[in-house]
Amino acid sequence: MDLAALWDIILGNVSALPQSSLLMxxxxxxxxxxxxxxxxxxxxxxxxxxxxxxxxxxxxxxxxVVLQVSRMDPRFEMAVPQLGLPAQVVEGAETRVPLAPDGHYWLLAEVNGVEARFLVDTGATLTAISANLAAEAGLEARAGALPVRMQTANGSIAAEITAVDELRFGNVVARGLDAVIVPNLGDTNVVGMNMLSRLASWRVEGGTLILVPHHPQPVEASQES
Structure with a gap:
């Protein structure tokens, strides 16, 4: 084989590799x-x-690499939001989320001001954002971060790490929250343990998820019980 052609093939393969600072x-x-x-x-x-x-x-x-990968639990059980989900309410310093008919807890939240539904998943390490919501909320993949391989019901996919400027629901607000942008997720979004761990406490009582923030935020009258 001609050496020049071989060199062109090598350069082509190298240029096709992901441009990651860790890789370089x-x-x-x-x-x-x-x-x-x-x-x-x-x-x-x-x-x-x-x-x-x-x-x-x-x-x-x-x-x-280990620190990046360990922040993400690859086991995700994605559920499709159903119509008529019960709404969360704020009682005193607590945000109370009723159990939905599908057996999950769903939050109505805002990501950088964009409203979206979130499934609360205590088995997920990181909060997950669908590609559609990420685009609407202006979220971008973190420069230099390695994609995270995740196992979903649809097989193995690559998810990009990002940071949410502001996630707000009920009387809870989180800023600078790590999350992953997950393709092929439809309109499903997930609140993971990295969000729940920021709360003063959280618990389940009588089929209701009770979230207590360190610093309760003012809410609209329609959300108060």
Missing amino acids: ATVVAVLAGVFGSMVGRVAPPVGRLLRFGSSLALAGILLM
């Missing part, structure tokens, strides 16, 4: 390790230093 850092660290092995034959101290730096960089990259 990994490539540089690996090349530094290879170069260190070559230099070590002539200058052992320099070679050892390069190999040590390469190993240290790869360990740091691995740690960053």
